[in-house]
Amino acid sequence: xxxxxxxxxxxxxxxxxxxxxxxxxxxxxxxxxxxxxxxxxxxxxxxxxxxxxxxxxxxxxxxxxxxxxxxxxxxxxxxxxxxxxxxxxxxxxxxxxxxxxxxxxxxxxxxxxxxxxxxxxxxxxxxxxxxxxxxxxxxxxxxxxxxxxxxxxxxxxxxxxxxxxxxxxxxxxxxxxxxxxxxxxxxxxxxxxxxxxxxxxxxxxxxxxxxxxxxxxxxxxxxxxxxxxxxxxxxxxxxxxxxxxxxxxxxxxxxxxxxxxxxxxxxxxxxxxxxxxxxxxxxxxxxxxxxxxxxxxxxxxxxxxxxxxxxxxxxxxxxxxxxxxxxxxxxxxxxxxxxxxxxxxxxxxxxxxxxxxxxxxxxxxxxxxxxxxxxxxxxxxxxxxxxxxxxxxxxxxxxxxxxxxxxxxxxxxxxxxxxxxxxxxxxxxxxxxxxxxxxxxxxxxxxx
Numbered sequence: 001x002x003x004x005x006x007x008x009x010x011x012x013x014x015x016x017x018x019x020x021x022x023x024x025x026x027x028x029x030x031x032x033x034x035x036x037x038x039x040x041x042x043x044x045x046x047x048x049x050x051x052x053x054x055x056x057x058x059x060x061x062x063x064x065x066x067x068x069x070x071x072x073x074x075x076x077x078x079x080x081x082x083x084x085x086x087x088x089x090x091x092x093x094x095x096x097x098x099x100x101x102x103x104x105x106x107x108x109x110x111x112x113x114x115x116x117x118x119x120x121x122x123x124x125x126x127x128x129x130x131x132x133x134x135x136x137x138x139x140x141x142x143x144x145x146x147x148x149x150x151x152x153x154x155x156x157x158x159x160x161x162x163x164x165x166x167x168x169x170x171x172x173x174x175x176x177x178x179x180x181x182x183x184x185x186x187x188x189x190x191x192x193x194x195x196x197x198x199x200x201x202x203x204x205x206x207x208x209x210x211x212x213x214x215x216x217x218x219x220x221x222x223x224x225x226x227x228x229x230x231x232x233x234x235x236x237x238x239x240x241x242x243x244x245x246x247x248x249x250x251x252x253x254x255x256x257x258x259x260x261x262x263x264x265x266x267x268x269x270x271x272x273x274x275x276x277x278x279x280x281x282x283x284x285x286x287x288x289x290x291x292x293x294x295x296x297x298x299x300x301x302x303x304x305x306x307x308x309x310x311x312x313x314x315x316x317x318x319x320x321x322x323x324x325x326x327x328x329x330x331x332x333x334x335x336x337x338x339x340x341x342x343x344x345x346x347x348x349x350x351x352x353x354x355x356x357x358x359x360x361x362x363x364x365x366x367x368x369x370x371x372x373x374x375x376x377x378x379x380x381x382x383x384x385x386x387x388x389x390x391x392x393x394x395x396x397x398x399x400x401x402x403x404x405x406x407x408x409x410x411x412x413x414x415x416x417x418x419x420x421x422x423x424x425x426x427x428x429x430x431x432x433x434x435x436x437x438x439x440x441x442x443x444x445x446x447x448x
Contacts, residue, residue: 002367009039009365011065013378015041017385018068019115024112025070025105029204032101035092037114038071066358066434072105076419084185095416099408106400113386117333120379122326128372129316130325131303133171133216135160137311141188142174143215143254148204153195154178156217156254159187175214180339201341203350219243219307221296229292230284236293239275244271245283253295264289341387357438394426 019041027038036057044051044062051060064069074093087094094105141157141228144150154160157278161167168174178184179202184195184402198204206212220242225232244250244257246268263288274283283291294320303309343351364377390398399422407413414422 005369006362006365006367007184009369009374009377010362013087013197013365013374014361015413016378017116017382018042018434020112021109021385021389022068022070024108024110026073026108028101028108029072029107031095031098033092034094034097034101034105035073036070037073038069038381040070041178042065042070043069047267062170074233076416076423085165088181098412099104099404102400103404103408106397106404110386111390112388114330117379117382117386118327118330120326120375121329122322122380124372124375124379125317125325125329128320130316131314133159133310134173135168135174137313138216140217140251143217144213144316145254146205146208146213146335148201148208148210149213151204152201154184154186154214155188161185161192171216176336178214180242180343191220197428199348200350203353206350206353209309216304216310217254218255218297218299218304219309221254222293223296226294230286230306231291231293234281234283236272236283239274240281240368241272241273242270243278245269257289260289260291263379280360283371290362316335320399330383333380334387336409337380337384337387353440354446355440357434357441359438359441389397393429394422396426399426 007197022039022041026036026039037061039057040048040062041060042049042062043064043066045064046061047063048060049063051058051387052071053059069338072094075088076093094102097105138159141159144154144156144158160178161173162185163177164183165185165431166177168177178197180382184197186193186195218448222240223243224238224240225234225236242250242256245256245263248255248259248262250256250259263285265285267282267284270281270283272279286367301310301312305312340351343349344355361381389396390401392398392402394403401415
């Protein structure tokens with residue numbers, strides 16, 4: 001059932017983004033009286049799952065879910081229709097239109113992508129508001145058990161104050177900003193300092209295959225005391241929180257683990273919080289530093305707040321207030337994704353090792369249905385699609401825009417033969433990128 005939910009969200013989001021992107025090309029093309037021969041969701045290699053001709057346009061659904069397209073008359077695109085291009089230009093063809101009209105047609109898709117993301121963020125701000133954990137409320141620092149991060153100089157208990165001089169206000173921003181940051185301002189044991197991250201930090205992180213990076217510190221909550229445990233008769237109950245071992249305070253699970261290493265092979269007196277009271281419980285720690293218990297990990301924000309560990313905040317926005325908030329969120333995501341792309345195209349960072357394809361996108365979606373999560377992911381994917389399509393690679397919208405700008409500035413239009421060759425080169429570049437990204441997915445699935 002979880003697979004059905006994930007794949008449904010994945011296909012719905014992908015289909016919505018593709019249709020709207022292509023609609024962004026279709027509408028200005030029709031407005032400038034340019035003939036659109038095909039409008040397809042997915043690719044119709046050899047055959048279509050569905051097609052119907054309405055007027056001069058064939059609308060259809062292909063069987064290969066790798067994207068979609070509109071086929072515009074008189075345009076050198078992925079269809080490589082050289083036969084049509086060999087004929088005399090017709091008034092309804094793309095190549096017969098003024099450069100400024102062709103530019104608007106080519107920018108239509110990415111414009112829709114960015115507008116869609118902005119509208120989603122505005123709508124979510126108005127409908128859901130924001131529930132977040134202010135970074136100032138993480139009073140005892142964060143959890144960092146990742147060995148690569150530790151080697152770089154970041155440890156559990158550190159307060160992440162700023163990255164590259166920009167103050168961190170929201171806990172949810174920390175991981176992403178640290179991943180792509182250079183100078184991390186921290187506070188450790190009341191002393192402020194700066195940690196300089198290694199240039200290949202991302203490469204080290206990916207190679208380590210460790211999944212955890214920066215998390216919230218959580219309490220050591222008892223979930224179960226197995227019958228086989230040496231502490232079965234200790235009196236521990238489900239829901240108890242270990243807050244001390246002998247004279248060592250253990251507010252967080254990481255402190256409990258550290259204390260267990262210190263007291264391995266010994267009997268200790270544990271201070272346990274049960275509801276609103278604290279009691280002492282004798283416990284045995286084996287020679288491996290284990291209690292033989294099952295404890296909770298991955299506590300929900302609601303649980304952490306109820307227990308008094310963190311104070312979350314909720315902000316609601318009025319209709320007009322939601323517009324600047326949504327616009328700012330879209331801008332921040334766009335800047336963030338550009339930063340990621342720059343890292344990916346800088347070999348020394350090793351960020352290219354983390355590039356993923358369709359499986360990576362599929363994995364973003366949760367195994368449960370949540371409209372809030374769905375729209376949040378869709379907005380980000382819309383920005384991602386818009387930014388990627390702006391790359392100056394022939395066969396992408398950005399490639400067409402690049403040649404159109406050259407034409408408008410120089411007054412010289414690139415020849416059809418040149419455009420055909422450029423399109424072929426761009427197509428092979430895209431195929432290589434798709435193979436690389438999805439190959440990374442396969443490699444991770446097999447060897448991680």
